Amino acid sequence: MDDLHCIFLAANKVLTSKHGRLNVSGEQVQVKKRYFQVTDDLLSAHPDLLDPSLPSIDARLQAVASALPELAAAAAAKAIAEWGRPASDITHLVVSTSSGAQIPGIDVRVASLLGLRPTVRRTMLYFQGCTGGAAALRVAKDAAENNRGARVLAVCADVLSAMAFHAPGDGDDIEGAVAHAIFGDGAGAVVATIPGTERLVTGDVGSAGLGYNLAPVEVPVLVAGNIEEILAGAAAPLGGVVEEGGGWNSLFWVVHPGSPMILKSYEKVLGLEPGKLAASRRVLGEYGNMIGPTVIFVLDEVLRRRRKEGEDGGEGCKWGLLVGLGPGFTAEVMVLRARK
Structure with a gap:
C-alpha cells in the first residue's frame, strides 16, 4: 500500500465578524472565541436575518452559496501547499458540508478554484452534522485503498452562522442560546448508529433558517x-x-x-x-x-x-x-x- 497516498488534510482558514448579539456566558460553554461568516454588511443588507418571525431562507442560502466554496478552497489550498505537490495531482475530491445544498454541489466550484483536473472524481456529503469531518475521512480512506495511485483530498466546511443566526427573542429557549454560543464557522471508521435516538441532535430548515435540537442533558x-x-x-x-x-x-x-x-x-x-x-x-x-x-x-x-x-x-x-x-x-x- 506504499504507493497509495491518502491526504487527510486540515487547514484553519475561517471568516469573522465583530457582531456579538447573544449574551451566553463563555465560561458555561468553555468557548473563548468563534469565527462567523455573518458580517455587518450582510446584516445591513438582510435585516430579516435578525428577526426569527420573518422568512429568510432565501437570503441565508444565498449567503452560504457565496461564501462556502471560497472558504473550503482556502482551507484546501493551504493543505495542498503543506503536502508539497501540485493540485493537479489530486485524483479524488471528497467535500462534506451541513450548510445549505446546491446543484451542482460546491465540490464543482472548489475543484475549479483549486485548479484540479476536470477528471477529478468528486464525492459530496451533505448534512452529516458533527460527523461530517469523520465521514469525509472514511470516504477518502476507502477511495485511497481501492484505487491504485489515488491521491485523495478531503475537505469539510461549514458556515452554520448564516443558516442559524438570528437575534434572541423573548421566547428563545436555552437550547437555542447554547447553540449560538457554541457553534462557529470554519473549514478544515467504523460506522455505529445507536438505535432509538433519532430525536436527539436534530436540525430543521424552516422559514427562519436552521433550528437545532441539541438535547444537552x-x-x-x-x-x-x-x-x-x-x-x-x-x-x-x-x-x-x-x-x-x-x-x-x-x-x-x-x-x-x-x-x-x-x-x-x-x-x-x-x-x-x-x-x-x-x-x-x-x-x-x-x-x-x-x-x-x-x-x-x-x-x-x-x-x-x-x-x-x-x-x-x-x-x-x-x-x-x-x-x-x-x-x-x-x-x-x-x-x-x-x-x-
Missing part, C-alpha cells in the same frame, strides 16, 4: 452509556493492543468536542488521563463547534502537538482513535496509526 448521558462499546468494536482489529498497552490511555485521541459535558463523559467512562483530550478542548475554546470541520481541526492540533518535542499530546502513542458524534444520534469512528 441527554446526549452526554447517552455517550457515557454507549461510547466504550462502540470504541471497543472499532479497536478490535488492533488485536489486543489496547488491553496490553495500558487501556484507552495507550492511544492518542482525535475527538470531536461537541460540548464540555461530552468530553467529560469520555474521560469518566474511559478513565482517560488529564491531557488526553487537550487538543479537543483547545479547538472548542478557540473556534467553538464548527460542525463537520471541527474534528479535522482537532486532528491538525494533535499532529502539531506530536511534532512539538517533549509535549504530552499523544507523543509516542502509535495507535489512536478519531471519533465524531452527530445527528441521528450517530457515531463515526476511525482507527489511526501514527507514521512516526
Whole structure:
C-alpha cells in the first residue's frame, strides 16, 4: 500500500465578524472565541436575518452559496501547499458540508478554484452534522485503498452562522442560546448508529433558517452509556493492543468536542488521563463547534502537538482513535496509526 497516498488534510482558514448579539456566558460553554461568516454588511443588507418571525431562507442560502466554496478552497489550498505537490495531482475530491445544498454541489466550484483536473472524481456529503469531518475521512480512506495511485483530498466546511443566526427573542429557549454560543464557522471508521435516538441532535430548515435540537442533558448521558462499546468494536482489529498497552490511555485521541459535558463523559467512562483530550478542548475554546470541520481541526492540533518535542499530546502513542458524534444520534469512528 506504499504507493497509495491518502491526504487527510486540515487547514484553519475561517471568516469573522465583530457582531456579538447573544449574551451566553463563555465560561458555561468553555468557548473563548468563534469565527462567523455573518458580517455587518450582510446584516445591513438582510435585516430579516435578525428577526426569527420573518422568512429568510432565501437570503441565508444565498449567503452560504457565496461564501462556502471560497472558504473550503482556502482551507484546501493551504493543505495542498503543506503536502508539497501540485493540485493537479489530486485524483479524488471528497467535500462534506451541513450548510445549505446546491446543484451542482460546491465540490464543482472548489475543484475549479483549486485548479484540479476536470477528471477529478468528486464525492459530496451533505448534512452529516458533527460527523461530517469523520465521514469525509472514511470516504477518502476507502477511495485511497481501492484505487491504485489515488491521491485523495478531503475537505469539510461549514458556515452554520448564516443558516442559524438570528437575534434572541423573548421566547428563545436555552437550547437555542447554547447553540449560538457554541457553534462557529470554519473549514478544515467504523460506522455505529445507536438505535432509538433519532430525536436527539436534530436540525430543521424552516422559514427562519436552521433550528437545532441539541438535547444537552441527554446526549452526554447517552455517550457515557454507549461510547466504550462502540470504541471497543472499532479497536478490535488492533488485536489486543489496547488491553496490553495500558487501556484507552495507550492511544492518542482525535475527538470531536461537541460540548464540555461530552468530553467529560469520555474521560469518566474511559478513565482517560488529564491531557488526553487537550487538543479537543483547545479547538472548542478557540473556534467553538464548527460542525463537520471541527474534528479535522482537532486532528491538525494533535499532529502539531506530536511534532512539538517533549509535549504530552499523544507523543509516542502509535495507535489512536478519531471519533465524531452527530445527528441521528450517530457515531463515526476511525482507527489511526501514527507514521512516526
